Amino acid sequence: MVHTAVFAVCAAASVAAGVAVFRVDSMARATLALLASFVLAAITLLLLDLSYLGVLVILMMTMEMMIMIVFMIMYMMNPAGLMPMTMVHNNRGALAISLAVFAALVTGIFLVPWPDTRPGTPADPTLQLAEAIMGSKMLVMMVIGMVLFATMVAATVLSTARGRYDRYGDRLRRSRPDDPIRGGVGR
Amino acid sequence: MGDPMPLWGMLLLPIGLLLLGYGGAAWSAILTARAAGSPVSLAAATPARETARLLVEQRRTIPGADTLLWRLGGATVPVAAVLAVLVLPVADRAAADLSIGVVWFNAMEVLIWVAVWTVGWGANSAWGLVGAYRFLIQGLAYALPHMFALTTAALGAGSLRVSDIAQAQENLWFAALMPVAFGVYLLSAMAMAYWGPFDPAVARDLAGGAAAELTGVDRLVFRSGRYLMLTAAAAMAVPLFLGGGAGPLLPGWAWTVLKTAAVLALLVWLGHRLPTVRVDRFTEIGWVVLIPATLLQALVVAIVVLVV
Amino acid sequence: MDAFGPALLLLGVAAVGVALVYGASAVVRVTRQPLASPPFMSGMPVTEHAASRFHVRWYAVTMLFLAFDMEMVFMYPWVLVVAEKGTTAVVEMFLFLAVLVSAVIYAWREGAFRWT
Amino acid sequence: MDVTAWLLRRIRPRPFVVTALGGTGVRLAVEDELRRRAWQPAPTPVAADMLVVCGPYDTELAQALDRVWEQMPRPRVRVLLDAQDDVARSLNEGGAALASSTEGSSQAPPLADSAHPAPDPSSSHGGDSGRSHEDSGAADASAHSEEHGTHDRSEGASSETADDEGGGDQHADHEHGGHGDHSGHDMHGGGMEMPGGLPMAERAADRDGLTLDRLHVELGPVLADWPAGLRLSLALQGDVVQDAAVSVVGAAPTDTARFWTAPGLGGRELGGPSVEAAAALDSLQRLLAVAGWPDAGATGRRLRDDLLRHGAREAWRARCRRWIRRVRRSRLLRWSTDGLGFVAPDAPEVLRGDVTARWKRRLDTIEAAVAQESAAPRPTDAGAAAQSALDLLPSLLNGQELAAVRLIVASLDPDLEALPADGAEVGHG
Secondary structure (H helix, E strand, O other), X not given: OHHHHHHHHHHHHHHHHHHHHHHOOOHHHHHHHHHHHHHHHHHHHHHOOOHHHHHHHHHHHHHHHHHHHHHHHHHOOOOOOOOOOOOOOOHHHXXXXXXXXXXXXXXXXXXXXXXXXXXXXXXXXXXXXXXXXXXXXXXXXXXXXXXXXXXXXXHHHHHOOOOHHHHHOOOOOXXXXXXXXXXXXXX | XXXXXXXXXXXXXXXXXXXXXXXXXXXXXXXXXXXXOOOHHHHHHHHHXXXXXXHHOOOEEOOOOOHHHHHHHHHHHHHHHHHHHHHOOEOOEOOOOOOOHHHHHHHHXXXXXXXXXXXXXXXXXXHHHHHHHHHHHHHHHHHHHHHXXXXXXXXXXXXXXXXXXXXXXXXXXHHHHOHXXXXXXXXHHHHHOOOHHHOHHHOHHHOOHHHOOOOHHHHHHXXXXXXXXXXXXXXXXXXXXXXXXXXXXXXXHHHHHHHHXXXXXXXXXXXXXXXXXOXXXXXXXXXXXXXXXXXXXXXXXXXXXXXX | OXXXXXXXXXXXXHHHHHHHHHHHHHHHOOOOOOEEOOOOXXXXXXXXXOXXXXXXXXXXXXXXXXXXXXXXXXXXXHXXXXXXXXXXXHHHHHHHHHHHHHHHHHHHHOOOOOOO | OOHHHHHHHHOOOOEEEEEOOOOHHHHHHHHHHHHHHOOOOOOOHHHOOEEEEEOOOOHHHHHHHHHHHHHOOOOOEEEEEOOOOOHHHXXXXXXXXXXXXXXXXXXXXXXXXXXXXXXXXXXXXXXHHHHHHHHOOOHHHHHHHHHOOOOOOEHHHHOHHHHHHHHHHHHHHHHHHXXXXXXXXXXXXXXXXXXXXXXXXXXXXXXXXXXXXXXXEEEOOOOOOOOOOXXXXXXXXXOEEEEEEEEEOOOOOOOOOOHHHOOHHHHOOOOHHHHHHHHHHHHXXXXXXXXXXXXXXXXXXXXXXXXXXXXXXXXXXXXXHHHHHHHHHXXXXXXXXXXXXXXXXXXXXXXXXOHHHHHHHHHHHHHHHHOOOOOOOOOOOHHHHHHHHHHHHHHHHOOOEHHHHHHHHHHHOOOHHHOOHHHHHOOEO
16 A cells, blocks of 8 residues: 555656656756656665665666766756756657657557566565676676776767877876876876 | 664654764864864854854845755755664664665765755855865765775675674674775765865855855755764764674663764864865875775775685 | 665654754744845855856766766675675676776876866 | 744854955954854855954945845844954944844945045044944934044944835845746746846856856955955856956055054064064965865964964964974875965065965964074065065966965965055056
8 A cells, every 4th residue: 555655656756757857947957857757766666675776776866967967057058047948849759759659668568478476576686686797697797897998988088188198298208297287196 | 683663763863863963063163162262161052052043044045046956955965864874773773774775875875966066056156056066076086985985894794784784893893804995984974974174065265165155044954964964974884884883881872872973073073183175186086096995995805705 | 665664754754854943943033034135256246147057177077987886786786795606706896897997097197087 | 932032142143254455453353352252253244144344445345345245144233343443342242233133123324335435544543434424324323433433333233223224225135036036937038138137157268178158256355264355356167267357455544554564563562573473374374264274274363363462472382383283294285285376486485386385484484483583584575475476366376276266365365455555556457
């Protein structure tokens, strides 16, 4: 009973927050509405006894939305929404696409053969996850490691205007880099 | 895992946090008075008088400010602090001894990022804006070492449950087994409560930074939230690194309170003893020094876990 | 979910506490009318809205953080099985971390941790 | 029972202290008094309930003070102090006014109407003759002030007669705010009407090739831990300075010399090294506060006050030595100031080197006084040093992060009271 109530409230509020993302003028409000939507969705994960995943979603989404806010406010015009603006474009196309996706998902719900009985929940889903990562899914983790490595290198290359040759000189001979603002380590 | 905490315990938890937080604020006032040569006898009541002052003070609105976010952000700070101690075992009982307690604490403490950023942004003030972003970049610099410190404590116990971590320290406190992780935890405890050397977000050089435009009850809630957060972080150091409620003679809860008070006193004192760490310099330290240091610490502990 | 019931309760207690403080202040403060004034600017008039496009100099750090942060998804559950899986688990995790740290060192040399 | 009144009687005032050019002596007296009462100075007027103005104000500063006064939440009082005033009594009355304040008593007439463009050198009570205008509605009060140079000026207490004017201001503010709320939503395209009637920030190019908004931020004249009279207009992108311009607000009364070089320092029997040490302590406490080490700053202030009151006694020397050792050994302080604001060796000696070099030099000055060394020959011309610092500031600050800006200014710490009178009139871009 309590579960159903919590689920209903969270589901409705999560959708409402998702709608708010596109209705508000302020980039800050839009991003925080998205965060609220994620957190409310995470609570429904907690209802499924997936405590690690649920809390992890709260943790990760909070940090990531704060990073998103950095870029939303850095690049979007009028980030505080002091002038009215609209967050939606190509309304008709978007409506068609979203209706199609929604229909496909709903069809999926009815076509998937759901198990009749609730399968026994594992004693500790977190432990199961760990065993999977360290066992059968080890290769996945290592591949993700390489992907993350590539992401970090690519992000650095693309986002830093001044590279090592600007900092250490053409032959990298400077012992201390020449930077507009010094860092804490000093080299 | 002990019995669940009774209902009155849940009420007592925020009250205990509040009392300890007041102690921290009073200790801070005493240190200030001592440094300035002001009468120390007056200092213990300073937080109470300041509370009275802020309660009667007029509130404020600013043209163009995002008042909703501004007020919500301030109110989030104490709420996040109270939620963070959900997993704190007091006398072997936590309000909820979650199997992923460490992750829960981490998630609640990161909510402070949202809160402080929002308070700074909402005021439509240049000081607030710079302070808000200072807090974010400071967060990006300490968060990974902080998570590694938490993970290392969990690694030592082989569990993410906070009470298991406390029990695993029967023979040796983790503060002794993993000093680097403990040090980084204390550092990040100050950083998450924007306290002491890690207070550039609300520093004097920005006329109060993120908190620059707060008045009255809004300032009161934001400031008490800060002390609650500092206390919550100090309290979590006890089960994670200082053996939890273990100790001779006194009951478990008393030891938890005593150790929390000691860590809190240390953190407050450090905040008075050290100048502010500037974020533009700390960022590099966090990534290039603290991350490798905490990872090496984790490696050492992993080897210890394998050998022993 | 049952484990999170107390969280809901504690959230309620904290929210009520904050509401009480606000309520108390509403009763006792000298005037209910809030002061409407521009933000403090050292006594000079404010000439524009501060809430504008804020140019952060450390955007490279945010990207690195996003990537590095993903590793925590694996590392938190990993601590549960270290004792059980033994050396392989440790070697594997620290190889994974070593790859990421090498990217951090590369970024350091490129000056990604400084205000450009 | 009136809970509000009960709480009001229990509050300890949080003063925000503003120093005008020529107000150094008053500021020292105020800071000494606050320290003894354990009244914590506020970092911003918004966090304060008592506006303490030290020294004579001219029109520009008066306008700034009026703006700041409007930003202070109620309950609030304004205390105007001049060299002749009894600081302790004025603060007492200010505190009493605060403790018994009602909604009406928190008003005060604007200062700008009463201020005079420049202090009148012919009158020894230059500040007073200007301030007597503010009570034009209450003739007896102004006459009183003419008779007694030490007449107290805690506005919250004395100016209930002038409520109407302050109330008018308040009303205008509300209309302003309400108007802003509407325009945020009602406007559809069209004009550029914005909340508060303010425009958005403009864009400008940047050293990393992004063209983003540029914010104009003023540091000074009304700012905590800031050299008196200095105004720094910054254009910021993010937290980095794109452009800096320096100007001087107010002018020191021409009839009184710079505080730190005044003969006998207001009748105090102090030797040359002691005065220099006190000046260095005063400057260092500002730097330490800006560096986020308010405790060390507060101890520095205490040492300064003790030195000025009693001279270099034995107990003072021991305490000072401990403090010097603590500051000098702080790796963290050195680490955060190293390499900032480097000044080439052709500048006056006190300015040379980076921020660390400058604060270490101040520590050396204090140490010399502690060791009671004979006055080292110091051909420092404070006026020339201040002028030179003003000239250097824009180029030093360009491209720096905001915290570094505060540290650089605090380390140069130009004493604008020492500027030659004609130099003070000129703005420096």
